[in-house]
Amino acid sequence: MIASAEWKQGMEFEGRSESGHSIHFDATPEHTTGPSPMEAVLAALCGCTSVDVVSILKKKREPVTGLVVSAKAEQAGEAPRVFTRIMLTYRVSGGVSQKAMEDAVTLSKTKYCSVSLMLDKAAKIDYEIEYA
The missing domain is CATH 3.30.300.20 (K homology (KH) domain)
Structure with a gap:
């Protein structure tokens, strides 16, 4: 199994799975654009x-x-x-x-x-x- 995360801006990251799916992570206290x-x-x-x-x-x-x-x-x-x-x-x-x-x-x-x-x-x- 392989996965990655790419920093997008601020404290936002895009996680990608080997199967080609993505999840947007938001590590700010508000979590307005995705889950932590x-x-x-x-x-x-x-x-x-x-x-x-x-x-x-x-x-x-x-x-x-x-x-x-x-x-x-x-x-x-x-x-x-x-x-x-x-x-x-x-x-x-x-x-x-x-x-x-x-x-x-x-x-x-x-x-x-x-x-x-x-x-x-x-x-x-x-x-x-x-x-x-």
Whole structure:
């Protein structure tokens, strides 16, 4: 896997992936033109675990019709401002059984989500599940 970031102006950068996609990073306090790199990491965690959970639920033939994963993170007070705690909230809809959802989230957290497994080395990651 290959990625790069190019300085554009001020504290704005364009990240590029090997697959040809780009993301605009804004490291100013306002973040008006894009996410900060740390916000992007948090969004990547949400995306990674979402992929796992939906895939697992579909394999179990659970009637999932929607999933939103949100994250709230705390950071260290001084540099490096690594994440120290992350709370993930899984909001699932479609009549998915509680056991299937718990199993899917646990498998994502402990086995499949590479972003979660990396971040788990620095931050305590907790979760809650809401059923819509």
